[in-house]
Amino acid sequence: MDFKNGEDHHVPKKIFSKQRKAIQNISADSKISLGIEPTKQIVICNSGLSLGLLEEDVINIFSPYGPIEAVVMLPDKTYCFMAFHSKENALQAYQSLHGKYNFPRSENLMVLAFADEVPKVTNPWATLPRDGPPGLIVLEDFITSDEEEILVKLLSWDDPIQGQQLKQRQVQHFGFEFRYGSNDVDRQKPLAQKIPDQCDFLQNRLKKRGFSKWNFYPDQLTVNRYLPGQGIPPHVDTHSVFEDPILSLSMLSDVVMDFKDASGHKIPVFLPRRSLTVMSGESRFGWTHGIASRMHDVICTDDKKGLTLLPREERVSYTFRLLRSKKECFCSYAWLCDNQKQNLYQQQLDAIQLEKQYVREVYEEISSHFSETRHTPWPNIVEFCKTFKTGQILLDVGCGNGKYFGNQAENVSLFEIGLDASAHLADMCTKRGVEVLTGNCLNLPFRSSIADGVLCIAVIHHLATHERRRRAVQEIARVLCKGGRALIYVWARDQRLQDKMSTYLKQNRKNRQNTAIQSAFKGDKNNSVTGSGTSQSENNLCTSADSKSCEFTGSLPLPVHVNRTNFKHSDILVPWKLKEKHRQESNEGEQQTFYRYYHVFEEDELTRMCIEIPQIQVLETKYDQGNWSVLLRKLP
Amino acid sequence: MKLLTHNVLSSKCLKGVSVGYPLRLNATDIKVVDVDYNSEFVSRMIPKINYSALYDAAQSIGHLNGLPDAVVDDFESNEDFLKAVHHVLLEVDIVSGDLECPESGRKFPITRGIPNMLVNENEVNEINGSNGYNN
Ligand SMILES: [Zn+2]
Numbered sequence: 001m002d003f004k005n006g007e008d009h010h011v012p013k014k015i016f017s018k019q020r021k022a023i024q025n026i027s028a029d030s031k032i033s034l035g036i037e038p039t040k041q042i043v044i045c046n047s048g049l050s051l052g053l054l055e056e057d058v059i060n061i062f063s064p065y066g067p068i069e070a071v072v073m074l075p076d077k078t079y080c081f082m083a084f085h086s087k088e089n090a091l092q093a094y095q096s097l098h099g100k101y102n103f104p105r106s107e108n109l110m111v112l113a114f115a116d117e118v119p120k121v122t123n124p125w126a127t128l129p130r131d132g133p134p135g136l137i138v139l140e141d142f143i144t145s146d147e148e149e150i151l152v153k154l155l156s157w158d159d160p161i162q163g164q165q166l167k168q169r170q171v172q173h174f175g176f177e178f179r180y181g182s183n184d185v186d187r188q189k190p191l192a193q194k195i196p197d198q199c200d201f202l203q204n205r206l207k208k209r210g211f212s213k214w215n216f217y218p219d220q221l222t223v224n225r226y227l228p229g230q231g232i233p234p235h236v237d238t239h240s241v242f243e244d245p246i247l248s249l250s251m252l253s254d255v256v257m258d259f260k261d262a263s264g265h266k267i268p269v270f271l272p273r274r275s276l277t278v279m280s281g282e283s284r285f286g287w288t289h290g291i292a293s294r295m296h297d298v299i300c301t302d303d304k305k306g307l308t309l310l311p312r313e314e315r316v317s318y319t320f321r322l323l324r325s326k327k328e329c330f331c332s333y334a335w336l337c338d339n340q341k342q343n344l345y346q347q348q349l350d351a352i353q354l355e356k357q358y359v360r361e362v363y364e365e366i367s368s369h370f371s372e373t374r375h376t377p378w379p380n381i382v383e384f385c386k387t388f389k390t391g392q393i394l395l396d397v398g399c400g401n402g403k404y405f406g407n408q409a410e411n412v413s414l415f416e417i418g419l420d421a422s423a424h425l426a427d428m429c430t431k432r433g434v435e436v437l438t439g440n441c442l443n444l445p446f447r448s449s450i451a452d453g454v455l456c457i458a459v460i461h462h463l464a465t466h467e468r469r470r471r472a473v474q475e476i477a478r479v480l481c482k483g484g485r486a487l488i489y490v491w492a493r494d495q496r497l498q499d500k501m502s503t504y505l506k507q508n509r510k511n512r513q514n515t516a517i518q519s520a521f522k523g524d525k526n527n528s529v530t531g532s533g534t535s536q537s538e539n540n541l542c543t544s545a546d547s548k549s550c551e552f553t554g555s556l557p558l559p560v561h562v563n564r565t566n567f568k569h570s571d572i573l574v575p576w577k578l579k580e581k582h583r584q585e586s587n588e589g590e591q592q593t594f595y596r597y598y599h600v601f602e603e604d605e606l607t608r609m610c611i612e613i614p615q616i617q618v619l620e621t622k623y624d625q626g627n628w629s630v631l632l633r634k635l636p
Numbered sequence: 637m638k639l640l641t642h643n644v645l646s647s648k649c650l651k652g653v654s655v656g657y658p659l660r661l662n663a664t665d666i667k668v669v670d671v672d673y674n675s676e677f678v679s680r681m682i683p684k685i686n687y688s689a690l691y692d693a694a695q696s697i698g699h700l701n702g703l704p705d706a707v708v709d710d711f712e713s714n715e716d717f718l719k720a721v722h723h724v725l726l727e728v729d730i731v732s733g734d735l736e737c738p739e740s741g742r743k744f745p746i747t748r749g750i751p752n753m754l755v756n757e758n759e760v761n762e763i764n765g766s767n768g769y770n771n
Contacts, residue, residue: 352757389680390674390676390677390680391676391677391678391679391680391681391684392680393644393684413672413674413676413677415640415677415681417641417644419753421754423750423752426750427748427750430748430749430750435637435638435641436750437637437641437645437750437751437752437753438750438751438752438753438754439752439753439754440754440755442760443649443755443760444649445645445646445647445649445744445751445753445755446644446645446646447644447645447646447648447657450644450684481684
């Protein structure tokens, strides 16, 4: 057929210029060569997913012109592609639709062009059912037409017994009512309406079809009724409420159910009338499923070569579920797991509370005393400070009283900024004349890539979850410039690595003199971090390093560490006895004890955490006097 | 707080804030201090800082002291320019006032020379316990 675009006098003029521009733009955007020379592929230039055009609309509009091979809808695009089996069909469609078809609810006429190919996206129908969601089984012809009729007629939708009109469908419950607000059932309130006896054949039928391994006696049934255009939003059946598997009978008509995994990968699954869908394992816990609210489903043609539309009809489904005996779930699909999300949420709240009460508030109380115990900076840390050059920026995250300021090499002029969560400690820094601000290490108030160096000494072990500790390191990575380096110190759980007792332990046995200060210290001054030079103010009241190293007390949430001993737990409270003269309010004769929260690190724990963060490289891991340290570099 | 510090601060961590830079500076008490001048320090600092943010901040508190509105071409050898930058970067100290997020308007007070950049957990991330699905 001889065809020249310009000869078609029915097409309005402005459509030509629209087409010309669209061919330029879409070719550039999609990297697909477009033109007006007929091919079997068509690009719809002025409508797509981002303008509300759906796959089914495309099939609806184009299928009168011949069998459709593919429809490719691109996310966030204002254009889309489709392909016929033959160029002739494509040309017919072009001549009938280009500049003539009026989009519904719009003034716009359809602009088309031909494409050399369609973008490569996998046709989900091509992979089914073998590569469907793992654990999903669709047993076709599970019930007979007679059984279907019996089950459908069991229910009256005009006067439902235990039913409800939801926004998009009608439901009735048996055994237990499913509560849509909380997505659970009230175990204490079984319904008078049990699962109908007419469903009893289910067990034997399952066995006959080779599923004898399941001794599945459901005690909850939800019946859904969908009219054309209705659906159910993507969801996962509440993990902690229902056992594995979930069974669902489809009746009166076929439908397409969309499954989606964590990455957003979508697989449409065809559920024929009178089939039983078994959702087990991963498909039950790790995928959402839903039915789009629409009038047609896109399905494979019978010859499996093309796509076609299936009009929706009334559909009734029976979903059988078994309540868990205990409201819990330990699946490995946390992103869809109500139980684990609740736990994570609780953990997060607990962590915030713990850090507030056992870190931040304590440092405010003990700050001046604490500051007195921190004099001598540690050699390795000073050495790190000396590697920076004039005009570089060094951040000290959790700077305390600012004792690592001013350790640069001779004749080097750095810009140092300290950050601490304690206002008292920050005040001490300004008294020293150093630049400081109050802030939290989880949300550094700096723009990205501004620091040549970051120090973070004895800070991250005060964060109460792995996620929060990781986030603190990630923040450090963010503010480092490319090639910038950070030094991080945390307390090690093992205080006697390499048969070399850390300073922290040695201090327990040493000097019993210095009684003036002795009463103030039952303990930890975090000297393992402060440095070996500060052993003058020793605790010696507690037991030797080998006896019990922690105790539980009724009122505290974590075991309390006995100072100057090895750590028995990873998450502990370390007592701090406040020296009399530093007490905020005098409570005569009573020594006040504060408890600070610590997470003490296992060997490699800090390193492994740092490796999780993509932009950084661990240059060195060291065990340094009871601490783990890492030297990091942000990749250039 | 020195204007060099102001130059690196950002409120991007706040929920719903996409850039959070530069923070609007409002100073109620400013002191000018003497800091040893080091030309090498200043000329190396210039490529790191956001010069227009520095200029705007100095101007907003009336402490430009002859700072030009753009980096001069020969900045590495232009002593007058380096000294002007040195003064604005290091010698102008904000004792009190506040910093304001340009997008959300959240204010961070500066007291006794210390900006309080502490934020509550609920200002920075969604704490969400529900699973968002229903069946
Ligand atoms: Zn689960």
